[in-house]
Amino acid sequence: MTKLSIGKMARLNQVTVQTLRYYEKIGLMVPDLVDGETGYRYYHINQCARLDMIQYMKCLGMSLESIKHHFDQRDIQEFSVMLEDHKTWIHKKIEELATMKAAAQQYQENIGRYVNAPENGEIQLEQMRERRIFSYDAGVNFYESGMDTWEYMIRGLKNQVTIAHLPMVKFCNVGSILRKNNLADRKYYSTEIFIFVDEPNETTEILPGGTYLTVHCDDFYREKEFGNQLLDYARVHGYEVIGDYICEVVVELPIFEEERKLFIKLQVPVKRP
Amino acid sequence: MTKLSIGKMARLNQVTVQTLRYYEKIGLMVPDLVDGETGYRYYHINQCARLDMIQYMKCLGMSLESIKHHFDQRDIQEFSVMLEDHKTWIHKKIEELATMKAAAQQYQENIGRYVNAPENGEIQLEQMRERRIFSYDAGVNFYESGMDTWEYMIRGLKNQVTIAHLPMVKFCNVGSILRKNNLADRKYYSTEIFIFVDEPNETTEILPGGTYLTVHCDDFYREKEFGNQLLDYARVHGYEVIGDYICEVVVELPIFEEERKLFIKLQVPVKRP
């Protein structure tokens, strides 16, 4: 019976020589015999069966650790159980990837919204669909504070997102709410920030769909100014404000500068005159 | 302005201290200032924006390398292109996983076929659906050789599978074909082995669906014996053999022994009397 040198064995099985040496090192497949003098490895043709199985299980995405464990088990029914677990694992991975893909899509759309947005200060009437939000009350009125406070508030929200086991991918567009009662007096007072979420639960709130007056702005510090323009417009044209005012961060602009640059969209729900 | 120690910065952002140190090491995010005496790192609250972006892109499944590249680009439109590429990459990953899952499912079914198979030698009449195969002619009649030759033939098939860029996950149940003309003379002569494939192409062949006489056997060396029983049965009961004889390896049994142990299913297409 001819013995196969490591190179021949490798060529026969479409693997590299290093791979075979590595498999020996971790005890996954040991050569049939090793020359005591030279240390040369020699394989038997029958060992291909094991190598096939290793490669097959690798194709299924299993780790060499699992594969080794399987060989230790020596039970085919047990293997079916292992496959079941593995399928579950694959399923989870696929779902994770699907979430990522959806998030990437969402971000692209946000960039598109920025690129195609109307001029700064151009007021529009829009139909908005119902949205769900998860909000966090920081207990501080950020309209009276600077970017630092806002930053700390965002940290608080991030913390809550983690605690509530919400997907961090939703942390890309954040918003703030100014409640209707304060809005009536043009009192810029808000302590609440939020993220948009997909699934409802006991901690989420609903932003009603309907008609909104909106305006875009690329300077976070000029929010009040644009907010007032929006309210003036409503009054002049006879629109009645019927709900809470929202400031949505559509996208962060050059994420590169030393400070945040936010592209925001202000939104207030109205009833037509 | 208060400087944030590495621990505070980490806590504020739900990352570990090591992570921040690591990001500095690879130049992804450098602390605002480093004390020359003590080497203590201090961060500025505004740096949270960058950290948010890093974490967000990580959620999308991007590598720190890509993230760094993005920060170097400083262009939001370019980022949209990058997201498009990333979506394509995710899509491929999902497809790979789906293939793996299907293969795991297939293997489980094969195990099920083994577990629920009839006794060795029990002849059955079955309806089989059409199947596609990719076959390889080794140029050697394996009925005249031992397991070694069979093993070398399988290596040849594996080689062809690689060359033809067929999915290696299909390499788990292999089969051999004995053509009808040889079958008529009970001449066990075959040089062809194959794997089952899903997609047709110019190199694939079709095994017609229809009525088959089948028998299972857990000893590779007794194939001829069981094959003859199958043919005897056909003759005695008036079935006419109308196509090629197939020997399908359903599953490899204890993949653990020094030699292959194959559980095979012999199949011959017939016309009812």
Add this chain to the structure above:
DNA sequence: TATAAACTCTATTCTTAGAATAGAGTCAAG
């Protein structure tokens, strides 16, 4: 002010599944 607790520093090792490399020794064909 002294002390203890909490914090931070650098440096090293570990994780997967091999790939790449260097320098030395071995095998097979002509």
Add this chain to the structure above:
DNA sequence: CTTGACTCTATTCTAAGAATAGAGTTTATA
């Protein structure tokens, strides 16, 4: 006997940190 092909061990590298040790620093409390 030579030459080219092959093989050996050993080390380093990949990604994204986690874990650890041992030493030094800051902060809070007494």
